[in-house]
Each structure stands twice: as C-alpha cells, then as structure tokens.
Amino acid sequence: MKLSEWPRRMMLPLRALEDSxxxxxxxxxxxxxxxxxxxLSPQVRRRLEQFIAAPFCRRCGATLGPWASPAGCQRCAQRRLGxxxxxxxxxxxxxxxxxxxxLKFQRLWAVGPLLAEQVYTAMRYHGAAPVDVWVPVPLHWRRRWRRGFNQAEEIAAALGRLSQRPMAAGALVRRRGTAPQTATVSRTARLANLQGAFIARIDPxxxxxxxxxxxDVCTTGATLHAAAAALKALPxxxxxxxxxxxxxxxxxxxxxxxGETF
Ligand SMILES: [Zn+2]
Incomplete structure (x- = not known):
C-alpha cells in the first residue's frame, strides 16, 4: 500500500512527526x-550553497581570496594545526x-542533521579525503551534563548516517573542565588552556x-590541535x-x- 493510501487516522501522527x-x-x-x-527557505539554501562553494584554506578553513593558495594561507602559515x-x-x-x-542554545535537534548535510556536501564538493570513522570533539562530562547533549556528537552521528561510516563517540575524553574557549582570547592562551585537555582511549x-x-565551530584551531595530539599519542x-x-x-x-541579509 502506498503512503498516500494509508487511512487518514494513521497519517495524522506521521504528518505531525514530519512537521516537527x-x-x-x-x-x-x-x-x-x-x-x-x-x-530552510530557498534563499537561505542558496546562501548556504555559496558558503560551501567559496574557496577556503584546506589547513585552517579560512575563506580565501583569488590570490591565496588552497595549500595554506597567511592566517595559518605559522600555526601547527595538528x-x-x-x-x-x-x-x-x-x-x-x-x-x-x-542547535546549541535552543536545542532544536532537527538542525543537527541539517548542519551535517551542509558539512557532508562541502566534503563531496571539495573532494575531501575518505572517511573511515567520525570522532566528535567531546565536552567535559560536567558541561555535557549541564547542557544535556554535545552538539558535535549530534552532527557526527548525522554524518555517520549520511556516509554509512561509524561514529566513535567515546574515543576521546575531555580530561578536565577547561575555561570556555570564548573566554580566552589569544591563540597562545587557548593552546595553553587546552594542553592535555583530551585523552584518547584505545579503540580498535x-x-x-x-x-x-x-x-561545530573552529575558532583558532587550538581545540582540534589538542584533540589530534591526543589521538597521535595513542600506542x-x-x-x-x-x-x-x-x-x-x-x-x-x-x-x-x-550576500543577502538574514
Ligand atoms: Zn589557512
């Protein structure tokens, strides 16, 4: 039986679910x-497509002008990004x-898969290297407990479904409650704040x-650097x-x- 032939009383809860x-x-x-x-309204989708198509530095993710090389840009030339x-x-x-x-502050779960779709489209559009496994950057358990979820994990789980590759959510652990990165200004301060912040568990x-x-967001790359360093320290x-x-x-x-204004 086609979905359209289902009795109306069966369709109503489905419609409600779809609407949510x-x-x-x-x-x-x-x-x-x-x-x-x-x-998403069509003009928002168009703008998101322009974002994806814009050339960016493959080391630090900064948007590039036509003068820069995708191999690295001025912003990240002196940085170790991990x-x-x-x-x-x-x-x-x-x-x-x-x-x-x-997603992060209003906890609108449906936005997680939508953001993952944008990331996955960008990966395919820019010919990203293959993926075997997704590892979300963890929050410290106390912050996760307060927030009730980790937005990076929501996005990684949706990427897992899109790519049919597993997510290894427990592979990295945030060892201590570092000060929120938004509170630390310079990259040096951020790196010091994050040193030893992650440990990697042995995970086959x-x-x-x-x-x-x-x-979800990369500011200076210090968090990703610290997370990558922990993975590289595995036996x-x-x-x-x-x-x-x-x-x-x-x-x-x-x-x-x-650009349009939203
Ligand atoms: Zn760069």
Missing part, C-alpha cells in the same frame, strides 16, 4: 516554507551562525584508519593512519560574494 522534523517555517528566517523545503585537512561548510556568518545557535575502530574529527598499533577535521563553521569575517 521539517516545520513549515524556515529555521533561519521564521518565514513560511513548503514542506519539501525541509525547514590535522591533515580541514573542511568547513562556511564561515561563522549568517545564516550558518544562526543555525548553529538554534581507530587503529590504522582515516579519522575525521567533528566539531603505535592503535594510532589512526590520518586525522582530518570537518567543522560546520570557521570564525571568519571575510565576505562571501552574493
């Missing part, structure tokens, strides 16, 4: 959208910033595999073959052409 997943209003603008728009390759869905600007805040799923770290046979990073957004104010 893909509400008839845009997650960004709050304006009405069609069901097939899946929670990850082989970085992919991002866009700069931390609207509408991407608003979507991240919807990571041994000799191509690991992709997942996070030889358990060490990943490569460590890359997929993030939703990189803090970057470089304008991307074609």
């Amino acid at each position: 997943l893909f509400p008839p209003t845009c997650w960004v603008t709050g304006r009405p959208v069609r069901r097939e728009d899946r929670g 990850v082989g390759e970085m992919i991002r869905a866009g700069p931390l600007q609207e509408p991407l910033g608003r979507l991240i805040r919807r 799923r990571l041994a000799g595999r191509q690991v992709w770290l997942v996070d 030889g046979p358990y060490r990943p073959a490569s460590i890359n990073a997929a993030v939703v957004a990189v803090t970057d104010s470089t304008p991307i052409p074609g």
Whole structure:
C-alpha cells in the first residue's frame, strides 16, 4: 500500500512527526516554507550553497581570496594545526551562525542533521579525503551534563548516517573542565588552556584508519590541535593512519560574494 493510501487516522501522527522534523517555517528566517523545503527557505539554501562553494584554506578553513593558495594561507602559515585537512561548510556568518545557535542554545535537534548535510556536501564538493570513522570533539562530562547533549556528537552521528561510516563517540575524553574557549582570547592562551585537555582511549575502530574529527565551530584551531595530539599519542598499533577535521563553521569575517541579509 502506498503512503498516500494509508487511512487518514494513521497519517495524522506521521504528518505531525514530519512537521516537527521539517516545520513549515524556515529555521533561519521564521518565514513560511513548503514542506519539501525541509525547514530552510530557498534563499537561505542558496546562501548556504555559496558558503560551501567559496574557496577556503584546506589547513585552517579560512575563506580565501583569488590570490591565496588552497595549500595554506597567511592566517595559518605559522600555526601547527595538528590535522591533515580541514573542511568547513562556511564561515561563522549568517545564516550558518544562526543555525548553529538554534542547535546549541535552543536545542532544536532537527538542525543537527541539517548542519551535517551542509558539512557532508562541502566534503563531496571539495573532494575531501575518505572517511573511515567520525570522532566528535567531546565536552567535559560536567558541561555535557549541564547542557544535556554535545552538539558535535549530534552532527557526527548525522554524518555517520549520511556516509554509512561509524561514529566513535567515546574515543576521546575531555580530561578536565577547561575555561570556555570564548573566554580566552589569544591563540597562545587557548593552546595553553587546552594542553592535555583530551585523552584518547584505545579503540580498535581507530587503529590504522582515516579519522575525521567533528566539531561545530573552529575558532583558532587550538581545540582540534589538542584533540589530534591526543589521538597521535595513542600506542603505535592503535594510532589512526590520518586525522582530518570537518567543522560546520570557521570564525571568519571575510565576505562571501552574493550576500543577502538574514
Ligand atoms: Zn589557512
């Protein structure tokens, strides 16, 4: 029997479920959208596509002008970043910033898969290296407990479903409650704040595999660097073959052409 032939009383709860997943209003603008728009108005989707297509530095994720080389940019030339390759869905600007805040602070779960879709599209568009396993950047247990969830894990789980590759959520542990990275300003201060912040557990799923770290926002790269350092400190046979990073957004104010205001 086709879905459209189901008795109406069976369809109603399904419709309600669908509406809660893909509400008839845009997650960004709050304006009405069609069901097939899946929670984002067409102009928001167009802007997100422009974000994905914009050239960026494959080391630090910064948006690049036509003068820079994708192998590295001025911003990251002097930095050790710890990850082989970085992919991002866009700069931390609207509408991407608003979507991240919807997930992180308003706990709108349906936005997690939507952000993962943006990241996965960026990976395919820019020909990212293959993935064996996704490792979300963990929160300290106390912060996770207070927030009730880890947004990086929500995104990594959705990436796992899209790519049919596993997520190893417990592979990294945040050892101590570091000060929130937004409170520490310089990159040196951030690196010092994070030194030894992660430990990697021995996990056969990571041994000799191509690991992709997942996070919502990358600011200076210090968090990813510390997470990668912990994975590299695993005993030889358990060490990943490569460590890359997929993030939703990189803090970057470089304008991307074609902008609309949201
Ligand atoms: Zn760079």
